[in-house]
């Protein structure tokens with residue numbers, strides 16, 4: 589997980605994102621401050637290895653949560669973390685098994701899930717993702733919520749294989765189901781379900797324990813986030829281990845609580861907007877107040893989350 593200090597630092601950035609600066613300030617040559625900040629954090633990031641079930645583990649601590657499936661067909665890695673964490677991630681991968689790195693799957697295009705793509709590809713991994721992930725990584729992208737523009741990813745970081753709706757892979761005795769969500773956190777989101785291990789990686793459609801970032805600049809929206817949670821809940825059973833993009837590994841019960849919180853906040857904000865209230869007025873009314881202590885301490889603070897919901901209802 590990103591450190592608390594880091595969350596607080598970026599939280600103020602997200603809050604400030606309400607007032608957008610003109611695009612001319614987003615020179616492509618200048619790296620986005622948030623990218624610089626995450627790469628810096630990645631240098632010293634401690635990677636925690638969490639054995640989940642069967643041959644599936646989670647590596648937590650650099651960018652989004654990484655999952656790894658080991659076996660004779662080579663390691664299958666879900667998301668690549670920050671590039672600056674290469675030494676620690678390599679060590680954690682070596683600690684799991686001696687299988688070579690062969691397959692990398694990106695859950696979506698965001699930098700905190702794809703920044704390590706280039707070195708993993710260099711280490712031998714083919715990169716698979718939804719076709720929209722390839723499109724977005726191939727061209728400069730703006731994320732209004734963090735006031736940042738990202739240059740196109742280097743050639744070695746671009747997915748080498750893409751799909752549109754779903755793809756099934758048979759690797760290491762496991763059946764992996766890769767399925768595209770309708771636009772939710774972005775328009776590039778997929779889930780990966782390890783059927784035998786009964787482990788489901790749902791990436792940034794779930795921030796476990798925090799209000800989620802919804803990237804409207806990449807096609808995301810609050811109703812899509814709710815629909816994605818509903819879809820994940822249909823895939824998950826009572827014993828399914830569910831990996832969020834950020835936060836602790838969880839289960840169906842926790843995901844259900846998150847989904848219900850999203851629905852309640854969406855409905856409260858929509859009712860106020862329907863009365864003709866402006867975004868500032870709705871934020872001032874604190875419609876998410878009863879959830880703020882539990883969910884509002886992350887990258888997206890209560891005001892930022894209310895604004896994100898307002899934007900989509």
Ligand SMILES: [Zn+2]
Nearest residue numbers: 696698773792
């Ligand atoms: Zn994301």
